Amino acid sequence: MESNMNEGKMLKFMKILVPVVGVGIVLTTVVFALSIATLVKVNKGFNDIHGNSIVTANPTNPTAGP
Structure with missing residues (x-):
């Protein structure tokens, strides 16, 4: 009898x-x-901001841009 009650409580709990x-x-x-x-x-936004501000210079010709 008590076993059936425990099973019923367990099913209700489950x-x-x-769902929770x-x-x-x-x-x-x-x-x-x-x-x-x-x-x-x-x-992506961080890379866009820094990507636009970085200018690489040619070491042999510093006046030449990218």
Whole structure:
């Protein structure tokens, strides 16, 4: 008798736990994806800013530009 009650409680608990864990996994994945997208966007902008300001000079002819 007590075994059936414990099984019933466990099934009820699992019915709540599984969706909560699933939603947690989805939200974690979304947060990581947004973090990576933001870092890539910031890195691209950082490279664009510094890429435009770097001028390489020819050591044999300092007046010649890129």
